[in-house]
Amino acid sequence: MAIAGRTKQEVVSEYRCAEILSAARTVFATKGFADATVDDIAAAAGIAKGTIYLYFSSKRDIYLAALKQGLTELQERTRVSMAAATGIRAKLRAFVRTRLEYAETNRDFIRIYHSEFGNLTNAAACHGEFQQLYLKQAKTLETVLQNSVTTGELPSLRVDFAAFFIYDMVKGVMMQRLLEWSTGTMEEDIELLSQLMWKGLGAL
Amino acid sequence: MAIAGRTKQEVVSEYRCAEILSAARTVFATKGFADATVDDIAAAAGIAKGTIYLYFSSKRDIYLAALKQGLTELQERTRVSMAAATGIRAKLRAFVRTRLEYAETNRDFIRIYHSEFGNLTNAAACHGEFQQLYLKQAKTLETVLQNSVTTGELPSLRVDFAAFFIYDMVKGVMMQRLLEWSTGTMEEDIELLSQLMWKGLGAL
Amino acid sequence: MAIAGRTKQEVVSEYRCAEILSAARTVFATKGFADATVDDIAAAAGIAKGTIYLYFSSKRDIYLAALKQGLTELQERTRVSMAAATGIRAKLRAFVRTRLEYAETNRDFIRIYHSEFGNLTNAAACHGEFQQLYLKQAKTLETVLQNSVTTGELPSLRVDFAAFFIYDMVKGVMMQRLLEWSTGTMEEDIELLSQLMWKGLGAL
Amino acid sequence: MAIAGRTKQEVVSEYRCAEILSAARTVFATKGFADATVDDIAAAAGIAKGTIYLYFSSKRDIYLAALKQGLTELQERTRVSMAAATGIRAKLRAFVRTRLEYAETNRDFIRIYHSEFGNLTNAAACHGEFQQLYLKQAKTLETVLQNSVTTGELPSLRVDFAAFFIYDMVKGVMMQRLLEWSTGTMEEDIELLSQLMWKGLGAL
DNA sequence: TATGAATGAGGGTTCATTCAT
DNA sequence: GATGAATGAACCCTCATTCAT
Numbered sequence: 001m002a003i004a005g006r007t008k009q010e011v012v013s014e015y016r017c018a019e020i021l022s023a024a025r026t027v028f029a030t031k032g033f034a035d036a037t038v039d040d041i042a043a044a045a046g047i048a049k050g051t052i053y054l055y056f057s058s059k060r061d062i063y064l065a066a067l068k069q070g071l072t073e074l075q076e077r078t079r080v081s082m083a084a085a086t087g088i089r090a091k092l093r094a095f096v097r098t099r100l101e102y103a104e105t106n107r108d109f110i111r112i113y114h115s116e117f118g119n120l121t122n123a124a125a126c127h128g129e130f131q132q133l134y135l136k137q138a139k140t141l142e143t144v145l146q147n148s149v150t151t152g153e154l155p156s157l158r159v160d161f162a163a164f165f166i167y168d169m170v171k172g173v174m175m176q177r178l179l180e181w182s183t184g185t186m187e188e189d190i191e192l193l194s195q196l197m198w199k200g201l202g203a204l
Numbered sequence: 205m206a207i208a209g210r211t212k213q214e215v216v217s218e219y220r221c222a223e224i225l226s227a228a229r230t231v232f233a234t235k236g237f238a239d240a241t242v243d244d245i246a247a248a249a250g251i252a253k254g255t256i257y258l259y260f261s262s263k264r265d266i267y268l269a270a271l272k273q274g275l276t277e278l279q280e281r282t283r284v285s286m287a288a289a290t291g292i293r294a295k296l297r298a299f300v301r302t303r304l305e306y307a308e309t310n311r312d313f314i315r316i317y318h319s320e321f322g323n324l325t326n327a328a329a330c331h332g333e334f335q336q337l338y339l340k341q342a343k344t345l346e347t348v349l350q351n352s353v354t355t356g357e358l359p360s361l362r363v364d365f366a367a368f369f370i371y372d373m374v375k376g377v378m379m380q381r382l383l384e385w386s387t388g389t390m391e392e393d394i395e396l397l398s399q400l401m402w403k404g405l406g407a408l
Numbered sequence: 409m410a411i412a413g414r415t416k417q418e419v420v421s422e423y424r425c426a427e428i429l430s431a432a433r434t435v436f437a438t439k440g441f442a443d444a445t446v447d448d449i450a451a452a453a454g455i456a457k458g459t460i461y462l463y464f465s466s467k468r469d470i471y472l473a474a475l476k477q478g479l480t481e482l483q484e485r486t487r488v489s490m491a492a493a494t495g496i497r498a499k500l501r502a503f504v505r506t507r508l509e510y511a512e513t514n515r516d517f518i519r520i521y522h523s524e525f526g527n528l529t530n531a532a533a534c535h536g537e538f539q540q541l542y543l544k545q546a547k548t549l550e551t552v553l554q555n556s557v558t559t560g561e562l563p564s565l566r567v568d569f570a571a572f573f574i575y576d577m578v579k580g581v582m583m584q585r586l587l588e589w590s591t592g593t594m595e596e597d598i599e600l601l602s603q604l605m606w607k608g609l610g611a612l
Numbered sequence: 613m614a615i616a617g618r619t620k621q622e623v624v625s626e627y628r629c630a631e632i633l634s635a636a637r638t639v640f641a642t643k644g645f646a647d648a649t650v651d652d653i654a655a656a657a658g659i660a661k662g663t664i665y666l667y668f669s670s671k672r673d674i675y676l677a678a679l680k681q682g683l684t685e686l687q688e689r690t691r692v693s694m695a696a697a698t699g700i701r702a703k704l705r706a707f708v709r710t711r712l713e714y715a716e717t718n719r720d721f722i723r724i725y726h727s728e729f730g731n732l733t734n735a736a737a738c739h740g741e742f743q744q745l746y747l748k749q750a751k752t753l754e755t756v757l758q759n760s761v762t763t764g765e766l767p768s769l770r771v772d773f774a775a776f777f778i779y780d781m782v783k784g785v786m787m788q789r790l791l792e793w794s795t796g797t798m799e800e801d802i803e804l805l806s807q808l809m810w811k812g813l814g815a816l
Numbered sequence: 817t818a819t820g821a822a823t824g825a826g827g828g829t830t831c832a833t834t835c836a837t
Numbered sequence: 838g839a840t841g842a843a844t845g846a847a848c849c850c851t852c853a854t855t856c857a858t
Binding site: 050 | 841842844845846
């Protein structure tokens with residue numbers, strides 16, 4: 001009696017996955033990967049521990065899935081809002097706004113995001129896996145910048161350096177806001193950061 | 205037989221501590237806190253595992269000590285070089301140079317530094333402990349900036365935001381260089397970053 | 409709609425049982441009892457895991473049923489062929505031939521058979537359950553031997569010892585052939601073993 | 613302060629190993645490999661679970677060590693007593709006596725021995741590992757038989773078949789005695805088995 | 817002081833069994 | 838009857854910490 005896709009089977013399965021990932025995000029965000037236990041996640045999801053292994057093959061697998069899911073959504077939103085903006089300056093402002101807003105409503109994910117992308121130097125965790133994800137993010141932005149340089153909208157500059165710079169800046173502000181260290185409103189921070197970037201880019 | 209302080213007892217004790225911390229830094233930098241074992245550290249230090257507990261009360265204690273030792277040295281060097289520089293622009297350039305150079309020769313410490321300060325949002329580790337260390341760092345820089353504003357050397361700006369911004373930027377470049385993602389020489393990166401900061405500050 | 413017995417219900421039910429047992433034999437033979445999973449058996453039988461529990465009450469139950477089924481068939485064939493033979497020597501040769509031939513075409517069952525009857529000393533498995541099965545087998549043979557002693561066809565000998573001896577010898581050759589360690593053809597091994605038994609019996 | 617070997621360190625270590633192996637033998641003999649837990653072994657040895665892992669790397673490792681230790685001792689005793697006997701018939705009697713006597717005083721080991729060598733067909737456990745041990749045993753005996761054939765003490769016969777035959781026979785009697793199924797005394801069984809073998813060999 | 821053997825709590829994962837559909 | 842998702846007890850192994858020597 002399938003209507004779209006394969007219903008029920010698939011719907012329920014995806015729902016469970018989502019439930020687990022949601023619980024996992026909360027737990028990982030609170031305790032970090034190492035200190036979180038699969039029991040914690042199961043309890044948070046309101047299911048038995050064994051059930052988790054029907055949907056994910058290992059604790060790390062859950063972690064990765066949670067991270068990738070958020071990352072994908074964040075990147076997609078960013079891509080869409082930047083595409084909708086006209087001119088590089090507006091695009092950058094869209095970049096800042098989208099990400100800061102996303103961080104505001106996805107605090108658990110952002111905590112995990114920072115765990116990984118704030119420390120890409122730990123070779124132990126996963127050999128280069130996260131480094132690659134990060135690089136891929138940066139490359140996308142780099143392309144946008146490069147296009148603007150090509151069209152003459154931006155002066156020639158080290159686009160690789162600029163891309164990292166932009167990511168780090170936004171990441172830093174996300175963290176400040178998450179920790180409630182920022183004294184400004186969201187709009188103020190968006191404005192400030194956009195200004196700062198624009199001026200900063202001029203220096204490269 | 206005491207010469208200065210309490211000799212021997214103290215000297216040997218401090219030497220052991222230093223040995224352990226040095227070994228610990230390497231191990232923690234390579235494997236991260238969770239994956240490093242006390243056995244690893246003992247082996248790296250060339251002493252017995254039990255001995256470590258004569259000098260440190262727990263694995264976390266070692267970690268903290270290693271982090272604080274490096275942090276103290278880094279902050280002291282930064283303070284001295286900034287004090288030696290004249291004018292806020294020179295001070296900021298000193299800030300950048302000192303830290304990037306320190307990172308170049310203390311890679312193990314920097315890895316640990318990033319582990320913690322790249323992810324201050326993880327409540328599990330130590331409730332606010334590292335957040336306080338970070339804030340203290342930032343406050344020092346904030347004071348310098350504030351002084352410049354007071355003397356009119358800098359226009360009025362949100363010094364709290366500026367301090368975080370500066371820290372994050374330098375941290376970001378440290379990481380890029382550590383991962384060998386930077387395409388420029390150290391001097392080029394120092395120059396670029398200083399320029400960028402200076403322009404950026406103008407936006408705040 | 410019942411024709412003979414209780415039709416359909418029973419026929420289908422028995423068919424399922426047989427399917428499951430066949431699958432189980434393969435799996436148990438390959439992996440042993442402990443390493444075989446009910447999932448393995450379900451997959452091999454091409455049915456759902458839960459279905460298995462409609463026909464058997466536990467994993468061990470399946471195992472036992474598989475073992476008993478094969479054992480019953482083996483014993484029946486042995487009985488028939490021995491009954492058809494005339495004279496104790498011919499009966500013993502029939503015993504050997506029937507069993508070695510059965511082993512050749514029921515390798516999975518023989519593996520399970522060896523698992524249990526090669527190690528009757530493991531109290532854990534099932535307290536004496538298999539020991540009783542084994543004893544029952546031996547007793548049958550013992551009776552045949554005793555009859556021959558009574559008729560004077562065989563000299564007086566310790567029939568209990570002899571029965572075990574005969575079982576073990578055949579079991580040993582089965583294993584050698586199963587592992588392809590035997591260098592002879594089936595006929596050669598039957599001949600050799602029969603000779604050996606006959607001579608051996610003379611010593612008892 | 614070392615006297616012989618390296619004392620203390622080594623002595624204590626070996627003592628612990630022996631303690632663990634002794635406990636393991638009892639547990640494995642009673643419950644079988646799969647049903648025995650490392651906790652069981654630790655409890656039987658009167659030590660903590662973790663301690664076991666200082667001496668053995670895994671549950672299977674303990675099992676293998678226990679098996680190999682007994683096997684080595686059994687083979688060595690067999691070798692010595694056979695070497696001391698003159699003539700192939702006396703050697704075979706020595707073989708039987710040594711092994712049956714060993715089985716009488718090492719019942720736990722014999723149970724484990726039967727678990728493995730009564731069922732060499734289970735590929736799952738350890739790919740050919742035990743099969744090789746068994747083959748090695750048989751080859752030794754094969755050589756002795758071959759020598760007797762060469763010197764003309766025995767007529768030409770299939771020594772490979774004979775070796776397996778002898779092993780299986782003794783193994784079978786060991787099991788009967790272990791299960792207290794044998795109605796004879798040890799001496800009677802030794803006598804009977806020796807006779808049987810001798811006669812049987814004549815048939816090959 | 818230095819050692820390293822001993823400890824045992826803790827966690828990831830498996831899988832026989834159940835039960836709602 | 839048939840299914841397979843859900844369960845949770847059980848188990849192997851790790852490792853921070855202790856303590857007798």
